[in-house]
Amino acid sequence: MSLRHALLGLLADHPASGYELTRTFEASLAQHAWHARHSQIYPELGKLADEGLVTVVGSGSRNRRTYDLTEDGRAELQRWLLSVPDSAGVRNESVLRMFLLPALPPDDARTVLERFAAEGREKVEVLSGIRGLDESSLAFGQLAAEFGLRYFRMQVEWAHWAIEQFDAAGEQAPDRGPQQSTV
């Protein structure tokens, strides 16, 4: 039930439409926190409205409706934020791939690790630009951007460390001859 709390949390920042919320998910939450598509967001907003946790505060052209938190919604959000999470239930396909790399021939593993490091460097560059753009208020976007920056720096450093490990493992077994790639 994290989707509904994610929606409540975004609406706590400012009222928004389903469309805006969908784009905020893509831009801000999807990377490290929570991923959701519009096909899940629109029905959930409907349910939240039925339950009185959000309410429609405006409508525009193209059937656009703007939602805001109700008092009940804010209370539920705060209750959830202060509660102690029971279990994580983390899902991260990139990290899963990295953990399973020993199943590849070392040369291929290195190739994938280089790719992982390069992706991290690119993300760091993008996020370095974003940081500090809006210093006026402490919004969730700033917390997310700083987390992302630190995360991707860690990703790059870990990948370098992992490449060293594969190199060292290769040197310890030089009798196996040059490693054959499967690609």
Place this chain on the structure above:
Amino acid sequence: MSLRHALLGLLADHPASGYELTRTFEASLAQHAWHARHSQIYPELGKLADEGLVTVVGSGSRNRRTYDLTEDGRAELQRWLLSVPDSAGVRNESVLRMFLLPALPPDDARTVLERFAAEGREKVEVLSGIRGLDESSLAFGQLAAEFGLRYFRMQVEWAHWAIEQFDAAGEQAPDRGPQQSTV
């Protein structure tokens, strides 16, 4: 379809039963990579066996069956590891909570951040002990442990940074008086 690749990846390390795989998920993958329960693992092993990607290589008491990769299974695993992932689809409830903290009164946000930092410190301590225990081979467990160590150090540092931000935001608006907690 990452679950099946996670299973193939674990079996690439060594043959295992559904029960062992379930425990490896809990101990090694669930934290950062992929979470799965036995109720999902057993049926998926059955499907993988039907499709010829894994095979039963032994059975013990209590209906225990040990699975191993087939050649097809290894090929599929390597194909997947070398393919470029399309979209992440990340899910991490702890991080989601942290990003939404601005919805709390600053005092409560700080409390939750302290909790987050403390959790990170504990994990770092545990993982510092694990690291270097099995230096003989480069197994996925070592990649995961090192990633975890670096991740939780980052978590602690980010939490400290975030606490500073909340403190600074509080000082910029001292006219609002002492912040009232909702708890």
Place this chain on the structure above:
DNA sequence: TAGCACATGTAATATGTTACATGATTGA
């Protein structure tokens, strides 16, 4: 002989993805 860890299985429910569907508004 009781309690715990081992070991597997499945049904009902909830959540999430993919694909299909529709149409308005804006800017080149």
Place this chain on the structure above:
DNA sequence: TCAATCATGTAACATATTACATGTGCTA
């Protein structure tokens, strides 16, 4: 007027969780 973006909705399917269900082997 064409393409892109805005804006929402839903049905079919896939994946994941929770709860229920059964029994074995070990050890104190």
